Amino acid sequence: MIPIKNILYKAWALILIIGLSYSCNSDIYDTYDDYVDQEEPVSVGKPDTIISRSGKERILFQVFINSDPKIKEGVIRWSAEDSTNFKVDRTTYQRDSLNVEVRIPEGNYDFEVYLKDSKGNKSIAVEHSATAYGENYRSNLVSRIVSTFSFDGARAMMAFVSGTENERNTEVKYTNTANEETVEVISRETDTIHLPGCDVEKDIMYRTYYVPTPAVEGVETALDEFGSDWKVLELPEILPIIENITFTDILGGVTADWNNPDGLDLRLDFAYTANGEEKTHTVESGEITGKTAISGMEAGEQEVRVTISDTEGNSFGPQTYVVAPGKAVKLDKSSWTVYDFSSEEPAEGTETYPDNGKAMAVIDDNPDTFWHSAWENGTPEYPHYVVIDMGAEKTIGSFEVFRRQGNDNGQTRHQFLVSSDGENWTDAGTFDMDPGTDEGQNYTIMSNPTARYFKYVAIEGPDHYAFLAEIHVYGLE
Known part of the structure; x- marks a missing residue:
């Protein structure tokens, strides 16, 4: 007689084997069905090359597309929430490129660019870094450096130091003697600019335009130029000195007196004519009160032309004075x-x-x-x-x-x-x-x-x- 506990044990074992067998067969068929129902994965060609040009709160992308005929759309993404899509419409399926402009706040960005087919299948993403420029960049720009300024009584001239590769034109704004506002432009390749009819008693202002990225082999890489703030030209205090020189006639010449309240190191050139020959009497002085005498002059009324310059090369003149030296023999x-x-x-x-x-x-x-x-x-x-x-x-x-x-x-x-x-x-x-x-x-x-x-x-x-x-x-x- 078989013990009851043995019969129960065998019954539980049989149930367990049947359950396991059913479970294994069910998983196999489920996996197979999934495999049979799934479509074959679709490969979409990725962008070949990406080139970008930066501008004022914008970036222009040039996306080179390969010959894959399935490509219908592209995406440029710079965050989980921000992206822009562009259509890929072409009549031939050869390698070509598309220009896509992205309007974006000033900053540095890491972009992902990928392509899609008509069903939404995506290519591998290509990474690209680019920068958009704006007011922060512009506000840090400075006007081109002025090296010297000269004024001959009718026309002013500004000389600049050589421009950097990112500089472009510089504008100079001034008021002429007809009280008209005038703007002259100087290129980066030029060092001097003339300001005809400039009224030096009024502000002379200038600003320089820059590109954030330099040109390559003469071709601009930047989309926009940015102008620095207008800067007022600070003129050396030479004009009041040259306008207030006083002359005293003496035998065979004249004396000249001037005030130099800032004690500037100055060179004063007094040009005159004697016996048909042009002569120049030169004085270098940093004295607050200056005085010199010019001898060997002919007697009678004549002109003395005064030019004053400082150690930086700034100059004013010639300013003409009429004198009348006494006769000396x-x-x-x-x-x-x-x-x-x-x-x-x-x-x-x-x-x-x-x-x-x-x-x-x-x-x-x-x-x-x-x-x-x-x-x-x-x-x-x-x-x-x-x-x-x-x-x-x-x-x-x-x-x-x-x-x-x-x-x-x-x-x-x-x-x-x-x-x-x-x-x-x-x-x-x-x-x-x-x-x-x-x-x-x-x-x-x-x-x-x-x-x-x-x-x-x-x-x-x-x-x-x-x-x-x-x-x-x-x-x-």
Whole structure:
């Protein structure tokens, strides 16, 4: 007799086997049915190449499409919520390209570009990074740097430093003398621009246009240009100086006075005509109150043309002034004598010029002779001097001196003094001397003193000695 528990055990085992068998067969047929019902996967060609150009809150994509005839649409996506679709319509199934513009806020973006067929099947996505530009980019742009500004009284000129590869045209806006607003344009390749009829008393403004990406082989890669803020040109305070120079007529020339309240380092050029020859008297000064004298001018009414420039190259002028120097003549030396001297050197004499080295050589009207301080029996140091008696009182307008011809080792600074009695002296001025030229060097005595005696004093030089070929005096007999 079989035990009941054995019968129950076998029954439960049979039920379990039948259940497992049914479960396995059901899964197999379900998987098979799914496989049979599923369509074959469709492959859609991806974009070949993507090129982008950036602009003002926009990006232009050039999407190159391969020859897959199934491609009907494309998608450019830059976030889970943001994308744009474009149709792919073509008459032939060869490789071509489409331009797609995306309007988008300023910023840097990572894009995915993929293609689709008519049933919505997608290609593999191609990644592409691009940037849209806007006000943040524009607000950081600066106008092209101005190197110099000049004004000749009728026309202004601005010079710029060379432009960068991202710069384009620069606009200059100003008001002309007819009170009309005018705009001139200068290209990046040009450094100077003229502003005809510019009223320099009013603001001159300029701004520069830029592209965010440079051109490649002459072809622009950017869609738009961006202009910097207008900038007001800050002019050096030269115009008030040149407009307020005052001239005083003296014998054989004029004096000029000016104010330079900012202490700018300036160069002042005074151009005039003498004996049909154009001449220029130049002064370099940073003094707040400036003064100079121009000698060797013809008598009577004439023009002086003033140009002022600073160390940065900015300049104003020429501005024309009318002056009327007094008549000055070269004083006759026939009655002049040597009244005194510090030392002389007769050993410099030669057979041709036996008076070489002597003090009298400075008034013999021969520039090939010269006075020389002593050296044979002693070598006195600076200063060295010669005193001349003109025989009667004269009004002195200027002195003209000539170095020892062909020799640049003489004094570099000298002084003139005047006297009525040869004992009491008045300082007439201390000046620099150029030892490197054989030409006459003129020194205006602004006070136009009246005197019988004058003293020439060599103050300093590269060696211990001094020499001089000739002295002339211009004034009134």
